[in-house]
Amino acid sequence: MLTVCHLYPDLLNLYGDRGNVAVFLRRCQWRGIPVRLLEVRFGESVDFTKVDFLFLGGGSDREQQLVVTDLLPRLANLRQAIEEGLVVLAICGGYQLLGHYYQTVEGRKLPGLGILDLYTEAGEDRLIGDVAVKVQVGGRSQILCGFENHSGRTFLGQVSPLGRVLRGFGNNGRDGTEGARYKNVFGTYLHGPLLPKNPAFADYLINLALARRGLEIMLPPLPDVLEKKAREVILRRLRLRGS
Numbered sequence: 001m002l003t004v005c006h007l008y009p010d011l012l013n014l015y016g017d018r019g020n021v022a023v024f025l026r027r028c029q030w031r032g033i034p035v036r037l038l039e040v041r042f043g044e045s046v047d048f049t050k051v052d053f054l055f056l057g058g059g060s061d062r063e064q065q066l067v068v069t070d071l072l073p074r075l076a077n078l079r080q081a082i083e084e085g086l087v088v089l090a091i092c093g094g095y096q097l098l099g100h101y102y103q104t105v106e107g108r109k110l111p112g113l114g115i116l117d118l119y120t121e122a123g124e125d126r127l128i129g130d131v132a133v134k135v136q137v138g139g140r141s142q143i144l145c146g147f148e149n150h151s152g153r154t155f156l157g158q159v160s161p162l163g164r165v166l167r168g169f170g171n172n173g174r175d176g177t178e179g180a181r182y183k184n185v186f187g188t189y190l191h192g193p194l195l196p197k198n199p200a201f202a203d204y205l206i207n208l209a210l211a212r213r214g215l216e217i218m219l220p221p222l223p224d225v226l227e228k229k230a231r232e233v234i235l236r237r238l239r240l241r242g243s
């Protein structure tokens with residue numbers, strides 16, 4: 001049985017990010033993998049070492065600031081789970097709060113969790129639009145596509161980017177990096193939501209979660225008819241070819 005935890009579904013829920021959770025659950029169920037969903041709200045307890053897939057969506061600056069106060073006291077538990085291979089997907093605001101800090105456009109520094117070696121500073125304008133990113137996961141290259149909308153510019157320290165920007169802005173619109181990866185923690189600016197449009201990446205995350213439980217399974221392929229169509233539309237719009 002895999003346990004999926006959606007953290008703060010009522011606070012970090014921008015741009016349909018909960019679709020990522022729905023896709024993770026459904027793609028497990030279609031393969032007959034038992035899976036359950038825990039929705040954990042502000043102040044509610046959870047043992048992260050018992051979770052297999054943790055999801056943090058995007059949120060406004062105010063919400064980001066709020067949830068950090070709830071997460072800081074549980075940081076040791078979260079870190080332990082991450083070191084043990086917990087699979088985490090964090091989008092936009094959720095991604096930013098895994099870094100050292102988020103500096104608002106007024107210059108206020110909101111502390112982050114410091115799990116990823118990166119920081120974010122808000123700019124005057126927002127980075128908005130379709131985005132495509134080349135990533136190398138599980139020894140294979142994939143193009144992730146999605147939509148970004150953030151004022152934060154993220155700069156990486158000693159952490160690997162998730163991928164390279166092919167179209168769009170990515171972490172900061174300057175250095176060509178998008179997102180970050182540490183162990184099985186993935187941070188990214190790609191809303192969309194991400195997993196419905198990138199089923200191969202969704203399966204990669206499912207495989208990582210299973211492998212952490214000692215299960216090496218070849219997931220049976222799914223037809224992904226609508227998913228492929230959605231990708232075609234966005235890749236065509238971006239004048240990119242790819243699978």
Ligand code: GLN
Nearest residue numbers: 058059092093150151152
């Ligand atoms: N603080 C974030 C920003 O840079 C919030 C945006 C988001 O999560 N979509 O704008």
